[in-house]
Amino acid sequence: MSIDTTMSSDTAPAAENAGNTENTEGTDAPRPPLERTLEAILMVADEPQGLLQLAAAVDATLGEVRASVARLVADFDGLAGTVRRGFELREVAGGWRIYVRPEHDVTVADFVVTQNPSRLSQAALETLAVIAYKQPISRGAVASIRAVNVDSVVRTLLGRGLITEAFTDSETGAINYGTTDLLLAQLGINSLDELPYLSPLLNDGANGFEELP
Numbered sequence: 001m002s003i004d005t006t007m008s009s010d011t012a013p014a015a016e017n018a019g020n021t022e023n024t025e026g027t028d029a030p031r032p033p034l035e036r037t038l039e040a041i042l043m044v045a046d047e048p049q050g051l052l053q054l055a056a057a058v059d060a061t062l063g064e065v066r067a068s069v070a071r072l073v074a075d076f077d078g079l080a081g082t083v084r085r086g087f088e089l090r091e092v093a094g095g096w097r098i099y100v101r102p103e104h105d106v107t108v109a110d111f112v113v114t115q116n117p118s119r120l121s122q123a124a125l126e127t128l129a130v131i132a133y134k135q136p137i138s139r140g141a142v143a144s145i146r147a148v149n150v151d152s153v154v155r156t157l158l159g160r161g162l163i164t165e166a167f168t169d170s171e172t173g174a175i176n177y178g179t180t181d182l183l184l185a186q187l188g189i190n191s192l193d194e195l196p197y198l199s200p201l202l203n204d205g206a207n208g209f210e211e212l213p
Contacts, residue, residue: 162180
């Protein structure tokens with residue numbers, strides 16, 4: 001006895017539709033909310049991320065990313081009916097990065113120092129401060145201000161990526177140094193204009209000045 005293997009007109013469309021459903025299940029799966037995807041990226045980023053970088057990473061328009069970042073800022077700040085987080089999304093060095101809130105700095109700093117005691121020496125911090133405020137500046141000029149040799153300290157700062165060679169003086173051949181965006185990111189500021197003023201820390205002359213020759 002032969003078996004009829006042909007499909008009736010009633011069953012054929014159903015089988016075809018079933019196949020189409022199986023093929024589209026993967027392509028029609030809902031994407032995660034854009035804010036959550038950006039949050040995940042920013043949580044692992046070790047440097048500020050610009051809006052263009054983020055847009056390319058999540059395959060979204062610049063406007064969508066800008067709006068999503070604004071919503072994340074409000075979310076972390078507790079302005080969207082959420083709980084204020086211990087961290088904030090801050091714009092620094094031309095990009096966005098997650099930072100610990102200032103009120104938790106001391107506790108977190110103590111924890112980081114305990115877990116990772118590697119830190120800049122006092123000499124390195126002083127040299128970095130001179131370069132930050134006087135840049136562009138040569139190694140010789142820094143040594144003159146600090147009254148010590150700064151060769152090894154400058155090499156350390158270069159190795160840490162906190163300073164960079166800005167240019168070489170065409171007349172003297174001296175390399176002039178400046179700070180990098182990494183320093184801005186580490187300090188949590190957007191530009192050098194946000195560095196604190198030194199004048200309040202300087203002697204105002206109330207006790208008199210030594211006479212100059």
